[in-house]
Amino acid sequence: MKKTGAQILWKCLEREGVKHVFGYPGGAILPAYDALQHSSIHHVLVRHEQGATHMADGYARASGQVGVAIATSGPGATNMVTGIATAMMDSSPIVCITGQVGSKLIGSDAFQETDITGITLPITKHNYLVTRPDELARTLREAFYVARSGRPGPVLVDITKDAQQAACEFDWESAKPKLPGYRPNLSPVAGEYAHALELIRNAKRPVILAGHGVIVSGAVRELRELSDHAGIPVALTLLGLGAFPASHPLNLGMMGMHGEAWVNHTIQEADLLIALGMRFDDRVTGNLKTYAPNAKKIHIEIDPAEINKLVKVDVALVGDLREVLKELLPRIESLDRSEWLDHIDQLKGDSAVRDIQNLPDNGHLYAAHVISDLWRETRGSNTVVVTDVGQHQMWEAQYYKHEEPRSLITSGGLGTMGFALPAAIGAKVARPEAEVWAVVGDGGFQMTMCELATLVQEKLKINIAIINNGYLGMVRQWQEFFYDRNYAATPLLNPCFTKLAEAYGIRAAVVSERPQTVPAVQAAREHDGPVLLDFVVEQEDTVYPMVAAGAGLHEMIRRPSPIVETALDD
Amino acid sequence: MLNTFIVYVENKPGVLTRVASLFRRRAFNIDSLAVGRTEKAEVSRMTITVDADADQARRIEANLYKLVNVLLVENITHEPAIIRDLAMIKVAATHEARSHVLELAKVFRARVVDVAPESLILEITGTEDKIDGLLEVLRPYGVLEMVRTGLVAMRRGTKTATAAAGAFDGLAPVSEVAEVAAEDDVSYSV
Numbered sequence: 024m025k026k027t028g029a030q031i032l033w034k035c036l037e038r039e040g041v042k043h044v045f046g047y048p049g050g051a052i053l054p055a056y057d058a059l060q061h062s063s064i065h066h067v068l069v070r071h072e073q074g075a076t077h078m079a080d081g082y083a084r085a086s087g088q089v090g091v092a093i094a095t096s097g098p099g100a101t102n103m104v105t106g107i108a109t110a111m112m113d114s115s116p117i118v119c120i121t122g123q124v125g126s127k128l129i130g131s132d133a134f135q136e137t138d139i140t141g142i143t144l145p146i147t148k149h150n151y152l153v154t155r156p157d158e159l160a161r162t163l164r165e166a167f168y169v170a171r172s173g174r175p176g177p178v179l180v181d182i183t184k185d186a187q188q189a190a191c192e193f194d195w196e197s198a199k200p201k202l203p204g205y206r207p208n209l210s211p212v213a214g215e216y217a218h219a220l221e222l223i224r225n226a227k228r229p230v231i232l233a234g235h236g237v238i239v240s241g242a243v244r245e246l247r248e249l250s251d252h253a254g255i256p257v258a259l260t261l262l263g264l265g266a267f268p269a270s271h272p273l274n275l276g277m278m279g280m281h282g283e284a285w286v287n288h289t290i291q292e293a294d295l296l297i298a299l300g301m302r303f304d305d306r307v308t309g310n311l312k313t314y315a316p317n318a319k320k321i322h323i324e325i326d327p328a329e330i331n332k333l334v335k336v337d338v339a340l341v342g343d344l345r346e347v348l349k350e351l352l353p354r355i356e357s358l359d360r361s362e363w364l365d366h367i368d369q370l371k372g373d374s375a376v377r378d379i380q381n382l383p384d385n386g387h388l389y390a391a392h393v394i395s396d397l398w399r400e401t402r403g404s405n406t407v408v409v410t411d412v413g414q415h416q417m418w419e420a421q422y423y424k425h426e427e428p429r430s431l432i433t434s435g436g437l438g439t440m441g442f443a444l445p446a447a448i449g450a451k452v453a454r455p456e457a458e459v460w461a462v463v464g465d466g467g468f469q470m471t472m473c474e475l476a477t478l479v480q481e482k483l484k485i486n487i488a489i490i491n492n493g494y495l496g497m498v499r500q501w502q503e504f505f506y507d508r509n510y511a512a513t514p515l516l517n518p519c520f521t522k523l524a525e526a527y528g529i530r531a532a533v534v535s536e537r538p539q540t541v542p543a544v545q546a547a548r549e550h551d552g553p554v555l556l557d558f559v560v561e562q563e564d565t566v567y568p569m570v571a572a573g574a575g576l577h578e579m580i581r582r583p584s585p586i587v588e589t590a591l592d593d
Numbered sequence: 594m595l596n597t598f599i600v601y602v603e604n605k606p607g608v609l610t611r612v613a614s615l616f617r618r619r620a621f622n623i624d625s626l627a628v629g630r631t632e633k634a635e636v637s638r639m640t641i642t643v644d645a646d647a648d649q650a651r652r653i654e655a656n657l658y659k660l661v662n663v664l665l666v667e668n669i670t671h672e673p674a675i676i677r678d679l680a681m682i683k684v685a686a687t688h689e690a691r692s693h694v695l696e697l698a699k700v701f702r703a704r705v706v707d708v709a710p711e712s713l714i715l716e717i718t719g720t721e722d723k724i725d726g727l728l729e730v731l732r733p734y735g736v737l738e739m740v741r742t743g744l745v746a747m748r749r750g751t752k753t754a755t756a757a758a759g760a761f762d763g764l765a766p767v768s769e770v771a772e773v774a775a776e777d778d779v780s781y782s783v
């Protein structure tokens with residue numbers, strides 16, 4: 024039987040297992056929206072197309088399934104650019120469907136025409152322009168396959184209006200993907216395994232660097248076995264948090280720019296780095312010239328283009344991390360590394376004393392307290408924390424102890440402010456049984472707060488914690504350290520967030536003192552609708568420790584000891 | 594150093610842009626790029642020369658493979674290969690100079706493809722050095738116009754990369770490719 028391109032689109036999404044899509048209608052995608060009525064797929068109406076892409080991204084990161092966003096041509100498509108780039112940098116599998124003007128109008132500067140395949144070329148894993156309905160089924164099957172396989176990433180499918188309207192025979196079975204050049208399944212050769220095993224056997228001071236790839240490839244159990252069996256401590260990247268339990272004795276915590284001092288010192292003193300599904304981002308390495316100078320390096324990574332990109336390695340095992348680890352594990356020897364582990368314990372030194380958590384209540388509310396209390400209240404339950412970008416993101420990474428994979432969703436590579444609220448909506452749609460918290464700064468929240476309406480319209484129970492310091496806090500911190508406290512364009516005049524929330528019918532409260540934090544969190548959890556908590560925190564608080572951009576990983580700005588003195592004085 | 598890559602790509606709209614965009618995006622500077630058809634209708638062939646050290650060359654290869662439409666990449670920099678450039682040079686050739694120019698063309702085995710009262714067009718095929726050499730000696734007579742195709746390259750001997758790698762057998766539905774890959778993984782060594 025013949026079907027229109029629009030009908031084929033929904034049929035294909037159904038066959039790919041799609042249950043929810045996030046979108047916004049418009050002229051060039053109207054035929055698709057008209058055909059939506061006959062589909063079982065649930066459409067979430069967003070308030071801005073950037074939100075649709077972040078929701079699809081949050082959906083994908085929370086569930087491991089491909090997220091889908093839909094928009095019209097022109098401005099609808101260009102509004103997706105930030106979300107697509109975010110998904111690209113963090114290897115998140117999303118498929119973006121955009122309407123396009125009629126195929127005969129392409130190139131004529133027609134109303135709402137834009138070259139979205141050209142625009143998104145460098146920020147998609149692959150993209151397509153479809154001008155005929157008979158190309159649609161195969162293209163969509165390829166799009167989903169490319170998005171989810173190998174190193175995942177965003178794929179955009181631009182469909183002309185006439186391709187949606189015209190009809191053709193639809194045969195899913197025969198529309199098989201045809202990707203002769205696409206090779207997502209690489210695996211290492213035997214000699215490389217042997218070399219890696221030899222390096223691990225001979226290492227006295229090894230450390231595992233675990234990244235997002237552990238979660239993406241589902242290698243959480245294999246990582247744990249490797250660490251347990253070989254007695255090797257694990258440092259995590261921001262996107263790796265949750266890949267290894269925070270409470271595990273061999274867990275060091277987050278590495279890099281805002282990693283704890285002992286984590287970075289461990290890396291600098293190591294004689295072997297075992298990098299798993301991570302890409303040696305500059306926020307993780309600091310100055311490359313002084314990075315882990317005495318360490319041999321093993322890099323297990325699915326993307327060959329990441330090998331020797333920034334850090335030259337001794338052995339590269341290119342392939343799916345889980346498969347590679349399963350191959351390695353039976354041949355790993357259990358060795359006593361207590362000397363090295365004791366040394367790492369000593370590196371921790373007075374860090375715990377300097378920790379802001381140990382500061383008695385002095386009337387000020389610190390973000391670290393808020394995050395720490397939120398963690399204490401929600402731990403053990405099925406909680407997903409979705410953060411925005413900035414100081415609160417780093418405090419979350421430091422003070423929220425993630426035990427499970429996919430319990431933290433955050434924009435790492437691109438550092439996209441405005442990510443948290445829409446990504447939290449996507450996460451909640453993907454995992455309705457999970458408790459979802461959007462932890463967001465007062466700056467980033469205002470970039471995508473229009474999606475409050477989406478969350479209300481969808482009747483989603485999401486809690487929002489605004490860490491409100493009245494500044495673009497991380498930028499202010501850089502101005503404090505590196506620009507002589509010239510706070511140019513960082514102070515914010517904010518709206519009343521509680522009134523704003525109430526305008527959307529969302530319950531809200533202001534929290535400005537530490538004793539109010541736990542009751543506020545408890546009340547939010549008990550309420551059966553969405554809640555917004557406006558945590559008014561210390562204005563000029565700073566994320567410590569910090570490795571300045573371009574500095575060596577061991578050259579940290581430590582937490583100032585006056586915190587300790589204040590504590591003792593009290 | 595200059596690296597020479599042979600890149601086989603699917604013959605589809607926009608593939609040249611994808612390849613060119615990759616070099617721009619990763620800040621690799623293309624020295625020369627030539628594209629044309631191959632013995633297979635669905636396959637185009639590019640010869641790309643780029644200034645890169647060994648590490649960069651490996652990353653260029655790996656990044657090219659990340660493009661879904663790229664079928665096969667060969668770095669033939671250190672392989673025995675025939676590398677050719679073609680140039681057409683319009684040179685001023687007045688009555689007095691004409692015989693000198695023709696003499697030089699003969700020495701360089703360039704062909705005269707157009708004769709006009711005041712000029713000649715020479716066509717020359719060869720390595721870049723040879724063409725640069727001819728240009729050098731023609732310059733005093735007045736080079737009015739020149740066009741070069743960019744380098745094209747082919748390995749010496751009977752070995753064909755495409756047959757060896759079975760690259761285009763893969764022009765089959767991807768499910769089959771994926772199944773093959775699952776059983777017999779393509780190996781990659783750094």
